[in-house]
Amino acid sequence: MIGDVLLNTPVVRALRQHYPQSYLAYCTEPIAAQVLRGNPWLDDILIQPRPATWRQQLAMVARVRQQRFDLVIDLMGNPRSALLTLLSGARHRLAFARFPRSLCYNYLVARQPEIVDYTVLERLRLLAPLGIHTTDTALDMVYPNEVGTEVVAFLQAHGIKLLVVACNTASALALPAIRRAVKVPVMGVIEPGSRAAVEIADR
Numbered sequence: 001m002i003g004d005v006l007l008n009t010p011v012v013r014a015l016r017q018h019y020p021q022s023y024l025a026y027c028t029e030p031i032a033a034q035v036l037r038g039n040p041w042l043d044d045i046l047i048q049p050r051p052a053t054w055r056q057q058l059a060m061v062a063r064v065r066q067q068r069f070d071l072v073i074d075l076m077g078n079p080r081s082a083l084l085t086l087l088s089g090a091r092h093r094l095a096f097a098r099f100p101r102s103l104c105y106n107y108l109v110a111r112q113p114e115i116v117d118y119t120v121l122e123r124l125r126l127l128a129p130l131g132i133h134t135t136d137t138a139l140d141m142v143y144p145n146e147v148g149t150e151v152v153a154f155l156q157a158h159g160i161k162l163l164v165v166a167c168n169t170a171s172a173l174a175l176p177a178i179r180r181a182v183k184v185p186v187m188g189v190i191e192p193g194s195r196a197a198v199e200i201a202d203r
Contacts, residue, residue, distance in 0.1 A: 031046070064089070082105075109126050
């Protein structure tokens, strides 16, 4: 979930650049919301608990409707996000076409399964009906300096000799900063896999 939200940050940035005066909010779960804190392109983060009770879900629907959004974009396309989009009251509801969830939207973008795209590029295609065409896939991840300082202090206090960074989007993005911050060797497991994939592709 954290990786999915991080991969959506180029979409958020593209929307802000296209609609600089708009009010832009992102609805997500508590753990993924951490990735968006400090994001310069957002005005608000709407946090939906998970698991959420019916009362909490109804409260989120009420909050979204109260905002009177002109446009809601469903980047996740799961049953819960589709239903929230439908009940949002937004005049324009945009998502990838996927029956029967397509019934929840009034603007649809067809998926192109024959085209194997980087996930971010695929999600940026969702903005085409809005006249937004960009290939800027840089990810935005902002976190306070004190967070990094606390992590480094914790690791050094436990006397680690080698740090292995797990393979996911958030950790891959943070890898250069981690290497600068700690004084022990840092191994990113995403790099060997990437090199192997490139070698296979070149054959």
